[in-house]
Amino acid sequence: MTRRYSALSLFKEGLAGQTGWKQAWRSPEPKPSYDAIVIGGGGHGLATAYYLAKNHGIARVAVLEKGWIGGGNTGRNTTVVRSNYYYPESVELYGLAHRLYEGLSKDLNYNVMLSQRGMVNLCHSTAEMEVGARTVNAMQINGIDAELFSPEDVRRVAPIYNFSPDARFPVFGGIWQGRAGTARHDAVAWGYARAASRLGVDIIQNCEITDFVIEGGRCRGVQTTRGAIRADRIGMAVAGHSSVLAAKAGFRLPINSYALQACVSEPVKPILDTVVLSPGTGVYVSQSDKGEIVIGGGLDRIPSYAQRGNLPTLETVIAGLLEMFPIFGQLKLMRQWAGIVDVVPDSSPIIGESPLPNLFLNCGWGTGGFKAIPAGGTLLANLLATGRHNDISRPFDLDRFASGRLIDEAAGSGIAH
Amino acid sequence: MQLFPCPFCGPRDETEFHYGGDAGNVRPDGADVPIERWADYLYLRGNPKGTAREIWVHMSCGEFFVMERDTVKHEVLSSTALGGEHAA
Numbered sequence: 234m235t236r237r238y239s240a241l242s243l244f245k246e247g248l249a250g251q252t253g254w255k256q257a258w259r260s261p262e263p264k265p266s267y268d269a270i271v272i273g274g275g276g277h278g279l280a281t282a283y284y285l286a287k288n289h290g291i292a293r294v295a296v297l298e299k300g301w302i303g304g305g306n307t308g309r310n311t312t313v314v315r316s317n318y319y320y321p322e323s324v325e326l327y328g329l330a331h332r333l334y335e336g337l338s339k340d341l342n343y344n345v346m347l348s349q350r351g352m353v354n355l356c357h358s359t360a361e362m363e364v365g366a367r368t369v370n371a372m373q374i375n376g377i378d379a380e381l382f383s384p385e386d387v388r389r390v391a392p393i394y395n396f397s398p399d400a401r402f403p404v405f406g407g408i409w410q411g412r413a414g415t416a417r418h419d420a421v422a423w424g425y426a427r428a429a430s431r432l433g434v435d436i437i438q439n440c441e442i443t444d445f446v447i448e449g450g451r452c453r454g455v456q457t458t459r460g461a462i463r464a465d466r467i468g469m470a471v472a473g474h475s476s477v478l479a480a481k482a483g484f485r486l487p488i489n490s491y492a493l494q495a496c497v498s499e500p501v502k503p504i505l506d507t508v509v510l511s512p513g514t515g516v517y518v519s520q521s522d523k524g525e526i527v528i529g530g531g532l533d534r535i536p537s538y539a540q541r542g543n544l545p546t547l548e549t550v551i552a553g554l555l556e557m558f559p560i561f562g563q564l565k566l567m568r569q570w571a572g573i574v575d576v577v578p579d580s581s582p583i584i585g586e587s588p589l590p591n592l593f594l595n596c597g598w599g600t601g602g603f604k605a606i607p608a609g610g611t612l613l614a615n616l617l618a619t620g621r622h623n624d625i626s627r628p629f630d631l632d633r634f635a636s637g638r639l640i641d642e643a644a645g646s647g648i649a650h
Numbered sequence: 651m652q653l654f655p656c657p658f659c660g661p662r663d664e665t666e667f668h669y670g671g672d673a674g675n676v677r678p679d680g681a682d683v684p685i686e687r688w689a690d691y692l693y694l695r696g697n698p699k700g701t702a703r704e705i706w707v708h709m710s711c712g713e714f715f716v717m718e719r720d721t722v723k724h725e726v727l728s729s730t731a732l733g734g735e736h737a738a
Binding site: 392474476478480483486487488489490534535536537538539543544545578635636 | 651652659663664665666685686687689690692693694697698699704721722723724730736737
């Protein structure tokens with residue numbers, strides 16, 4: 234049996250006719266009780282289970298997923314990994330995620346294809362350059378790599394951008410983060426699932442939560458389509474469906490769910506080797522390893538649970554794309570889709586105990602959850618294991634909405650909210 | 651392109667409309683409103699999956715109204731001009 238992935242095992246399996254590969258993760262029947270339950274088999278939920286087992290030695294853990302793992306926003310995002318945020322609290326959070334991403338392939342023994350190709354947030358006016366300089370200064374002071382780009386620098390990394398004299402959004406410069414890049418989104422879900430399963434975590438798919446078991450005012454487990462499962466520590470990482478579960482648990486959240494669309498073109502030869510974001514058009518673009526141009530934009534501004542997206546927003550995104558890169562006018566779009574994202578008024582996540590004791594939240598990542606998966610998992614695992622915040626998760630507690638200590642990252646989230 | 655029914659102008663393109671929040675979310679009144687009630691009013695949302703009662707504004711005519719919608723199917727169930735009793 235081949236358990237460990239390596240160049241040597243690949244070679245050996247080649248000689249043995251590929252017969253020794255083992256299933257990447259087990260699919261056991263749910264047990265009646267666990268030490269901890271994680272609701273949601275996306276990146277954040279699977280990472281939570283992995284870090285519970287790895288960092289805290291708690292392996293009697295179930296991940297309950299209503300569909301298939303990585304089938305929600307983890308499989309629907311535009312795969313960008315970055316930490317170019319403004320406030321110190323955010324830098325701690327996204328910086329942790331970014332550092333963990335850099336070691337993730339080795340840690341999980343699964344190639345998540347992290348490609349640190351750099352990302353530039355463009356500035357389209359003198360005023361935007363001043364704000365850009367302020368952002369770069371803040372990032373540098375907070376210990377995040379950042380550089381203020383001149384128009385020549387932007388031309389060097391993205392020569393196909395529309396630099397013509399009559400461009401609607403001319404380039405005055407940009408904010409560059411060289412360590413930013415992309416990662417293979419499915420591999421992040423599968424890598425965490427495989428590593429967690431090997432540490433003893435039960436990953437249970439097609440298992441939807443129908444209700445919470447509440448005894449003595451505390452959460453003691455969940456009712457599912459596959460029966461009741463009990464635990465005294467329950468975490469939920471269900472993104473756009475957080476309000477639906479909260480309603481079952483008897484509380485409300487400061488969340489609106491919206492569809493966020495993305496699309497990819499047919500694959501073409503390498504033409505764009507970085508990530509380019511234009512605040513003017515609200516569009517950002519990269520090229521996948523397969524050659525597809527991956528295109529993301531702003532939210533559909535209609536509250537929605539429909540994972541498809543509406544045409545007017547797609548038209549706006551494509552119009553913006555062609556303004557940025559007229560050369561892409563010849564491309565054919567191959568696929569378009571949407572994920573349901575959990576948008577919070579201050580565009581920062583909610584991490585902490587819910588109003589129902591024993592039930593812990595990891596939600597509110599809005600349009601930017603993928604880049605934060607390793608941190609979201611680490612912090613929810615810490616909460617489930619210890620029942621307490623650490624310094625990184627504390628500012629993101631739900632109590633900030635009553636206290637007024639909001640962490641407004643509307644600009645850091647990159648696209649319009 | 652979806653058509654939304656403005657109670658004043660009839661069916662118009664969705665791009666002419668702007669979402670304005672939950673219907674029935676009434677601003678607390680008085681000097682002794684507890685912090686939790688303010689947070690509830692300002693931030694907490696029902697965010698239902700299925701039928702939702704929402705305030706919308708038709709930006710072309712500037713009128714606010716209540717629209718009932720299905721947030722999964724995007725079907726519009728009703729569209730009503732704001733009266734004095736909408737908050738109930």
